[in-house]
Amino acid sequence: MNSLSIFSCPVCKGDLNNYFCKSCDTSFEGREGIPCFLSEKMYSTEKEYIEAMKVVNFWGHGWIKRLEDEEHAYVNQSSKEELLSYANRELDWCRKNGSLMSRLPFDNMKNSISLNIGCGAGTEALEIALGGGSCIAMDITNPAAKVADSLLKKLGQGEGIQGDARFLPFKDNSVDYVYSSGVLHHSDDVPRSIAEIYRVLKPGGYAFIMLYATWSIMFMQQKMMMTKGEKSWETGGRKNPCTTTYSIAGCQKLFSKFNIELIEKRGGSFKHFAKIGKYLSTNFDFLVDGWLGCNINIVVKKSIPIVH
Numbered sequence: 001m002n003s004l005s006i007f008s009c010p011v012c013k014g015d016l017n018n019y020f021c022k023s024c025d026t027s028f029e030g031r032e033g034i035p036c037f038l039s040e041k042m043y044s045t046e047k048e049y050i051e052a053m054k055v056v057n058f059w060g061h062g063w064i065k066r067l068e069d070e071e072h073a074y075v076n077q078s079s080k081e082e083l084l085s086y087a088n089r090e091l092d093w094c095r096k097n098g099s100l101m102s103r104l105p106f107d108n109m110k111n112s113i114s115l116n117i118g119c120g121a122g123t124e125a126l127e128i129a130l131g132g133g134s135c136i137a138m139d140i141t142n143p144a145a146k147v148a149d150s151l152l153k154k155l156g157q158g159e160g161i162q163g164d165a166r167f168l169p170f171k172d173n174s175v176d177y178v179y180s181s182g183v184l185h186h187s188d189d190v191p192r193s194i195a196e197i198y199r200v201l202k203p204g205g206y207a208f209i210m211l212y213a214t215w216s217i218m219f220m221q222q223k224m225m226m227t228k229g230e231k232s233w234e235t236g237g238r239k240n241p242c243t244t245t246y247s248i249a250g251c252q253k254l255f256s257k258f259n260i261e262l263i264e265k266r267g268g269s270f271k272h273f274a275k276i277g278k279y280l281s282t283n284f285d286f287l288v289d290g291w292l293g294c295n296i297n298i299v300v301k302k303s304i305p306i307v308h
Contacts, residue, residue: 003134003136003158003159004016004018004019006113006170006171006174006175007019007035007037007169007170007171008169008170008171009021009023009024009026009028009169010028010037010039010042010163010164010167010168010169011024011026011039011041011042011167012024012026013171016028019035024041026039026041028169030142030161030162031142032142032146033146033149034142034145034146034149034160034161034162035161035162036142036161036162036163037161037162037163037164037167037169038052038056038140038162038163038164042164042167051188051241051242052140052164054241055140055186055187055241055242056140056141057238058233058238058239058240058241059139059140059141059144059186059233060140060141060142060143060144061235061236061238062233062234062235062238063120063121063139063141063143063144064143064235065235066121066233067121067143067144067147072121072147075121075122075123075151076147076150076151078154079154080154080155083126083151083154083155084126084130084155086123086126087123087126087127087129087130088130090123090126090127091127091130094127098266099266099297100179100181100208100209100210100295100297101124101127101179101181101208103208103262103297103299104128104131104177104179104208105131105206106130106131106132107131108131109128109131109132109133109176109177110131110132110133111132111133112131112132112133112134112176112177113133113134113135113136113174113175113176113177114128114131114133114134114135114136114158114175114176114177114178114179115135115136115138115168115170115175115177115178115179115200116128116135116136116137116138116148116179116180117138117165117178117179117180117183117184117193117197118138118139118140118165118180118181118182118183118184119137119138119139119144119145119148119160120139120144120148121144121147121148122137122144122147122148122149122150122151122152122160124137124179124181125137125148125151125152125158125160126151126152126155128177128179129152129155129157129158133157133176133177134157134158135152135157135158136158136159136160136161136175137149137152137158137159137160137161138160138161138162138163138165138168139160139162139163140162140163140164140165141162142162144160145160145161145162146160147160148160149161165180165183165184165187165193165196165197166187166189166192166193166196167196168196168197168199168200170200171200172199172200173199173200173201173202173203174200174202175200175201175202175205176201176202176205176206177205177206177207177208178197178200178201178205178206178207178208178209179207179208179209180197180207180208180209180210181208181209181210182210182212182295184209184211185211185212185243185244185245185246186240186241186242186243186244187242187244188242188244190211190244190254191254194209194254194255195257197209198257198258198302201302202302203302203303203304203305204301204302204303204304205301205302206299206300206301206302207258207298207299207300207301207302208297208298208299209255209297209298209299209300210295210296210297210298211245211246211251211295211296211298212243212244212245212246212294212295212296213245213246213247213265213293213294213295213296214245214246214247214250215247215292216245216265216267216268216272216292216293216294217268217269217270217272217273217288217292217294218272218294219245219294221272221273221274230243246296248263248265248296251263251296251298255298255300258300258301258302258303259300259301259302259303260298260299260300261299261300261301262297262298262299263296263297263298263299264290264296264297265289265290265291265292265293265295265296265297266289266290266293266295266296266297267289267293267294267295268285268288268289268290268291268292268293268294269282269285269288269289270282270284270285270288271285272294
């Protein structure tokens with residue numbers, strides 16, 4: 001796949017020539033070989049741009065820290081065969097635990113184009129690539145996009161880019177699948193991201209999204225304690241700029257333009273109880289998994305227009 005053929009300018013939606021938009025005179029060449037589809041021109045006010053850069057700063061430094069740990073170092077140093085083996089083991093775990101990744105139609109993904117929004121260290125992109133198609137792994141941070149790019153290029157099945165989910169750098173109706181787990185809610189304009197996903201999906205295309213659940217052990221506690229969570233991601237005093245949580249009804253409204261095929265809560269665990277959770281057994285997690293789970297898994301389809 002020549003990904004340049006489906007990219008468009010996130011500022012004006014114009015065509016790109018080697019990551020340059022003549023229409024608005026904006027370059028997206030980025031750094032360290034990773035296209036950067038972020039520009040101050042995308043944002044309507046200086047305040048909006050500053051808030052976006054806070055998100056980039058918080059998660060970017062968080063990934064710099066995490067990419068130094070042993071797990072990620074191993075994956076980054078693996079061969080193509082080792083990466084495929086790793087991805088298959090991860091996918092097996094997803095299937096056993098009924099996670100969102102297991103919902104992807106892997107048997108039907110050959111020659112498809114998938115967009116992984118919030119790719120992190122690239123593990124999800126590797127799993128998506130098992131379907132045989134091409135995956136574009138996008139993250140709002142350069143460190144994550146760079147490592148995902150490296151992994152996908154070892155497989156010869158995609159690339160990593162830096163971008164903002166509220167301004168997807170793709171042409172209308174250009175992507176077969178969108179996958180985003182635990183990412184979009186870290187924005188103060190989630191509806192805009194959902195509208196962008198709808199725009200870039202081909203008719204008949206699917207989106208697989210996980211958003212945080214308001215009515216869950218984890219987030220009800222955070223609300224009572226007036227904390228934003230994500231403590232393990234903090235570096236140098238940086239705090240999580242934003243997390244938005246949703247109810248089932250809120251998700252139904254958010255995705256009302258799509259055909260909704262699944263909305264379910266998962267991920268409830270007694271381990272999520274503050275202070276005492278580490279002492280509790282997970283043997284009875286099934287009692288709270290779907291009731292007080294912190295994840296809402298969503299599978300939606302973009303309608304195919306009816307031709308009269």
